[in-house]
Amino acid sequence: MEVKVALVGNPNVGKTSVFNTLTGLNQKVGNYPGITVDRKTGVSRMGDTLKVRIIDLPGIYSIQPNSRDEEVVLETLFDRHNTYYPDVVVVVTEVENLKRNLLLFTQIKDLGFPTVLAINMADQLPVKGIRIDLEALSEKLRTEVVLISTRTGQGISQLKAAISRYVEADKRPLLDLASVDETYFRSMDYKSWLTRSQGAVFEGVEPVSDGLSESEIKRLQQKETVRRYQQIGEVLKAAYTKDASVATGWQARADRLLTHRVWGYLIFFAVMMLVFQAIFSWSSIPMDWIDEKFAQLSAWVSATLPEGKFTELLAEGVIPGIGGVVIFIPQIAILFMFIALLEESGYMSRVVFLMDKLMRPFGLSGKSVVPLISGVACAIPAIMSARNIENSRERLITMLVTPFATCSARIPVYVIIISLVIPEQMVFGFIGLQGLVMTLMYFLGFLAALTTAWLLKMVIKARSRSYLIIEMPPYRRPLLKNVLSTMVEKTRAFVEGAGKIILALSVLLWFLGSHGPASTFGKAEETVIENFAGKNLSDDELQDEIEGYKLRNSYIGILGSGIEPVFRPLGYDWKISIAVLTSFAAREVFVGNLATLYNIGSHGEEETRIVERMEQERRPDGSRVFDLATGVSLLLFYAFAMQCISTVAIMRRETNSWKWTFIQIIFMTGLAYFSAMLAYNLLK
Amino acid sequence: MKLHELKPGQKAVVRHLDVDRLPMKLVEMGCFPGSEVELILKAPLGDPYYLRIDGMPLCIRKDMAMQVDVELLTYGIHGS
Known part of the structure; x- marks a missing residue:
């Protein structure tokens, strides 16, 4: 038999560490049906016979829903038929903010769950001068209480033992509702009250009608909350003491430094530069290696397997497709390592604190900074990280503008275009012009995000008052185990989620690009040999010409000439039009497609060769195809256009609205089109 | 006086807060009549506020602090 154990607790109590410690590597990330919220489950053995499924839920402060994260937890805890409805709930708390943590504990207990209270970070007790009388606490709360430390491993076996005794748990409620209001709660239990006060739905609980106004209910x-806190205060008076003389002076000094009006912003800026730097330079080594290995694998497959459609599909469609996903793993992993470090150490809350006032004129909150920063790697996890923004307008605006942040898929496009149209020279003698333009592209992304946010703020009406309430967690040394598990988990989510789409599309593109009408495409070789007869081409050159002819007459080529008039005002010829069109699935295919389009066998991302070839490309009148006007036009188009199927999919799920998803696509792509057209015509 | 009038380092006791205009989350985070509140520091642009409520750190915006009535705690000298 399998027992379901839900881990519930406030954010910043180390709940994920508890989950990791209990499950080891036996965990998997999944989605709740219907909505995408990370839900992690894992298996743990307790004693000889008991197999336990552990469910890690997002951190919440109360069972009254304030944000999307909290709603998710309630869907699990309130609905008896939910797949993850627990048999026992472990409320995870920590030694320092025990009082605040216990509010949620009393609510969970009153829902009637067999409950275990785990107090984490026991190793901090002597450091903070805190003493906890476990026996008194356990007796007053009528609950098994276990003191644990995921850092030292203390108490984990006791926690498992306590969980395995769940059938013996005392399920009586802690709060006597009559003590809140004797007349009102005379014949009402906790679940009925939740049905009335927050519209909760429980099986078998009738809705209550009492004629009270919204304000009276509030x-x-x-x-009720104050009464709970009073009760918690009484319990802790007997069981919890803190020696005020134990100083935590360095924490206060760190706060003053990190939120200082000069140093605070400078440090934040430096940290961001370090993150960007790491994403680009650290990842280039593994990325080059992956690139090379996949190119080798492709070559090996086409050399080894018998010739035919299946081998072609494998070597030109599937393997490069998978490679196009795998190549982003280093960047995604490094980014999430930093995000995990910033969050685990407590610094992220200080950034929110520091940036809130600056973000508000744009209809955003300090919490929007996290998605905007993460968006530099990938918009998909970034949009998901907007979930803890309570105000629905701020959350929506954040999600709508996050894809403007310069994500890693734009890097290859920028690199190749910049090296084509921006001269390799120094400004002021020491700043490389190409690097400067690259930096400008990042600023342009953030600028577009903020400007759009400001416009959206004018349009979207506020449904509720905006507010910011965040905890300032103490600074802590990040646990390596947690950082690693975040990296693995997020990377896996990226590979599985975005990977499927990119893979499917690359197979489709391969098919359309390598097939065409029999009358033209089918006779490519004969036609080209005939056309170039007597021109003394080498075998390689002839082969290139054949490939080029095939592409022009493939289905994708036909599509490209069809779409060309749309992109002509932007300065793109039919080849660029195809590359842009195919980029609507995912931007990163641009370089690979251009490479094929310009008749080069694309052996991985050989950007120099592609650049050389693109430089030589001429219009019928003899002018360069990739001149400054077309280059800038392309840069602007890629900076603004919504060219990512995965982001569209995640927007649909996170906003639960096709309307906003389409508005985002149309606005971004419209902005891209018109700014590119403007730039082209000004520079032409 | 109101919560936003505190100076960094000053402590006060919450007297009243308007539940119709403030989110319940503030109460859930431990801020209600009777709680002891200390202003630790203000963000560089004067907003938001970094507080300690009954010893637990919390950060809220100025407009919210303006709606919380507090009574300044003065140690040593009474009835100032």
């Missing part, structure tokens, strides 16, 4: 809710 007043009762406040009284």
Whole structure:
């Protein structure tokens, strides 16, 4: 038999560490049906016979929903028929903010779950001068209480033992609702009250009608919460002491430094530069290696397997397709390592604190900074990280503008275009002009995000008042185990999620690009040999010409000439038009497609060769195809256009609205089109 | 006085807060009549506020702090 154990707790109590410690590597990330919220489950053995499924839920402060994260937890805890409805709940708390943590504990207990209270970070007790009387606490709360430390491993076996005794748990509620308001709660239990106060739905619980106004209900809710805190205060008076003389002076000094009006911003800026730097330079070595290996694999497959359609599909469609996903793993992993470090150490909350006032004129909150920063790697996890923004307008605006952040898929496009149209010279004698333009592209992304946010703020009406309430967690040394598991988990989510789409599309593109009408495409070789007869081409050159002819007459080529008039005002010829068109699935295919389009066998990302070839490309009138006007036009197009199927899919799921998803696509792509057209015509 | 009038380092006791205009989350985070609140520091642009409520750190915006009535705690000298 399998017992379901839900881990519930406030953010910043180390709940994920507890999950990792209990499950080891036996975990998997999944989605809740219907909505994408990371839900992690893992298996743990307790004793000889008991197999336990552990469910890690997002951190929440109360069972009253304030954000999307919290709603998810409630869907699991309130609905008896939910797949993850737990048999026992472990409320994870920590030694320092135990009082605040216990509010949620009393609510969970009153829902009638067999409950275990785990107090984490026991190793901090002597450091902070805190003493906890476990026996007194356990007796007053009528619950098994275990003191644990995921850092030292203390108490984990006791926690498992306590979980395995769940059937014996005392399920009586802690709060006597009558003590909140004797007349109102005379004949009402906790679940009925939740049905009335927050519209919760429980099986077998009738809705209550009492004629009270919204405001009166809110007043009762406040009284209930205050009463809970009073009760917690009484319990802790007997079981919890903190020696005020134990100083945590360095924490206060760190706060003053990191939120200083000069140093605070400078440090933040430096940290961001370090992150960007790491994403580009650290990842280039493994990326080159992956690139090379996949190119070798492709070559090996086409050399080894018998010739035919299947081998072609494998070597030109599937393997490069998978390679196009795998190549982003180093960047994604490094980015999430930093995000995990920033969050685990407590620094991210300081950034939110520092940036909130600056973000508000744009209809954003300090919490929007996290998605905008993550967006530099990939918009998909970035959009998901907007979930903890309570205000629905701020969350929506954040999600709508996040794809403007210069994601890693734009890098190859920028690199190749910049090296084509921006001269390799120094500004002021020491700043490389090409590097400067690259940096400008990043600023342009953020500028577009902020400007759009400001416009959206004018359009979208506020449904509720905007507010910011965040905890300032103490600074802590990040646990390596947690950082690693975040990296693995997020990378896996990226590979599985985005990977499927990129893979499917690359197979489709391969098919359309390598097939065509029999009358032209089928006779490519004869036609080209005939056309170039007597021109003394080498075998390689002839082969290149044949490939080029095939592409022009493939289905994708036909599509390209069809679409060319649309992109002509932007200065693109039919080849660029195809590359741009195919980029609507994912931007990163641009370089590979251009490479094929310009008749070069694309052996991985050989950017220099592609650049040389593109430089030689001429219009019928003899002018360069990739001149400054077309180059800038392309840069602007790629900076603004919504060219990522995965982002569209995630937007649909996170906003739960096709309307906003389409508005985003049309706005971004429209902006891209018109700014590219403007730039082209000004520079032409 | 209101919570936003505190100076960094000053402590006060919450007297009243308007539940109709403030989110319940503030109460859930431990801020309600009777709680002891200390202003630790303000963000560089004067907003938001970094507080300690009954010893637990919390950060809220100025407009919210303006709606919380507090009574300044003065140690040593009474009835100032």
